[in-house]
Amino acid sequence: MLPDFFPDQLPPALRDLLERGVPAPDPAMSRRSFLKLAGLGGLALGAFPLVAAAQGAGAQADALKPTQQPSAFLHIDADGVVTVAINRLEFGQGVQTALPMILAEELDADWNKVRTRFGDNSPAYVDPAYGMHMTGGSNSIKNSFVQYRELGARARSMLVSAAAARWKVDAAKLRTASGQVLGPGGRRLTYGELAEAAMAQPVPGHVALKDPKNFRLIGHPTPRLDARAKSSGRQDFGIDVRLPGQLTAVIAHPPVFGARPRSVDDSAARVVKGVKTVVRIPLERGGEGIAVVADGYWPARQGREALKVEWDTNAVEGVDSARQLAQYRELAGQPGPRHFDADMTPLDSAPHRIDAEFVFPYLAHAPMEPLNCTVRIGREDAELWVGTQFPGVDGAAAARVLGLKPEQVKVHVQMAGGGFGRRAVATSDYVVEACEVAKAVRTAGIEAPVRMIWSREDDIRGGYYRPMHLHRARIGFDERGRVLAWDHVLVGQSIAAGTPFEGGMVKNGVDHSAVEGMREPYPLPMRLTVHHPKLNVPVLWWRSVGSTHTAFVMETLLDEIARSTQQDPVAYRMALFGDQHPRHRAALKLAVDKSGYGKRRLPEGRAWGVAVHESFSSVVAYVVEASVQQGRPVLHRVTAGVHCNLAVNPRGVEAQVQGAAMMALSTCLPGSAITFKDGEVEQRNFDGFTVARITDTPEIEVHIVPSAEPPTGMGEPGLPPLAPAFANAIAQLTGKPMRELPFRLA
């Protein structure tokens, strides 16, 4: 949900932004207090070592970073209940189960006594590799695997030391199992009994970690910790936050991004029963909106309907999808920055040619929980309750709006009903809106926390889409399918340009997030020219980012070359891999073997489709069965081969692949596109913007390649290869290549 940018290349502007978002250290907190203080009340600790480090304090434990301090991550009560803090947003991807599994493994905790709580924008909860608060780029498990293992091991070591002191024996003689320390002669003490004494133990710096062959949680399919709450209406999300006296705000947004009202008549809105006030707030791109604030969502929504607003859209660019496509085509013929630059001389003399053009539309993330944010402004502080992938960035943005210092803003990360990248916005768009409303409400003399809720229409029309893209390819190849020259052009808005991420992601005029997935891992002589036009449409990373389009282009074109030279698409890819890329080969082979590809005869009218793609360091291969029924492509069966190194929770990986496949299937269905007319988004709700249904769902089987290597993420990699695999099956049946999403049969 974030591109794979480079942690060592985070631009200074972003570092600044983040550092100003980091609360100041509190020297009053003891680093030894993990078992007691670790914030069941939502207080995050662990800041003290920053001071210690700055003062050059000698002891090893004092040099631990906040992300390494058990105090901020772990609480053990007298009954032995272990509460683990989650340093990420849980929005369906399962970190709320996988991260505690990792910690509990090294702690030797009793899994039945493990609970969780969410973190906030305190320094302890940054991604240890990136140094910023973020959930994205399929990084949570990848970057926090060692971190959570060490946290568990440190706490375990302190509990063992406490038991050794109590029994007056050598700590090396003690073992731990299932929430207990076991000593000589059958002696045992529970973690709950030892918690208090363990607090007095120093926090070890270096700790030995388990040999992976002794894992009893990691690698074992484990049910989600939130399953019962989410199966009984008991799980609270950000939208369910209820503070005493809170008001609800609904915002009338301009019909075109950045437009302002010419005139507003709010007299009818103000007399709607329950409406407290109507305020005008600044919006992004110089725009202005009108917020109706009431004692509940419904009156606020009724108030919005009652507003009489004339919008002035003259001053802003009005994007039109048909015109935009023509512009992109024009641009594709121009010279531009090069990402790859192979020699294109062999193109004209090549015995075979493919000339192809692909079009991909804007896409909304459309998480099921409409975006929302609750703000309480205090005397010299503020609190936010929001399901966010960027609590640090959002906290800093809130501070700017509210005239506070970043350390005066606390961001309570809430369970989120999906997100897919939409909750990781460099401008903090919806969080800033909520803060502007809360500020205006206070200026209007009303002291109350404000919960801002977007309607579904606000979400579908609210921008920050997966950018629209045009791809062009001219490929020359020989009878054996050997590519002699591949001349490729890509046109699409840059996601990073104009944001603090630009320095780390845009190199030589090319946004890495637009080209990720092009060419790799195939050894192809490619020239890639890239154009990033600027348009009045906010764009954003959308689950698997660049690979949402690059994988489709690469995997359908290679398939076409294989088929047009009478080669089996699997054998063709395997030959291109040669003896390189063992993870690609293993994933593809597993999917092929489990699907029965090449062995089983398909029912009349069905065809196989294959694709394999690496994104965010994991490889997924799909073998699918599809048919065309009444002129409509239908997906029947999907077999996945997955290589994510060690799968921490195979059950979670399976769910992520099934879910990503369904999200990808959505992009193939009619109506899965955001389009513009006169600057306005043409879709409004789920009747205009398609999301796949149970009736579209194929059988999906997921198989994981066994591995003991350090885990890579699975939030996104299941998405990219599904649409091309499906397209390849349909192309076989119709004999015509598929060059568009959503699918259109000629």
Next chain:
Amino acid sequence: MITLHINGQEHRLDLPPDTPLLWALRDTLGLTGTKFGCGAALCGACTVHLDGEAIRSCVTPISAVEGRKVTTIEAATEGGDRIGAAVRDAWVRHDVAQCGYCQSGQIMSAMAFLKSLPKGKQPTAAEIDAAMAGNLCRCGTYSRIRAAVADAARALV
């Protein structure tokens, strides 16, 4: 004042009669298990039972449910209803939820469907799909929803 019968209790609400049941539940009564997804009968997140039948509470005014029995996810799954408990347990066994936001609505639709089946009848795959077709899940949990509904039906024989 409108009197509503919700989860076996009577509530007298001072709300305009055209207020959708969804917002009376969520904002007035604090029953936030019922979710807002689209507000236009397009996603199923707000599904509750009205006299045992699944309805979309986001487009049902409270005036239309006066004097009738409303059941929400909270009472349906943890209130002693045999079918509700079976569906809930199947949902947990199959780890259906991902983000979980749509699942209240999914469960309410599944329950109403299972209640509508003749005693002892096991639903076909096509019947399950048809019954659940109005409930969107952006996380794509449909494979496990299918398995859980079939499993709950088996558990109820």
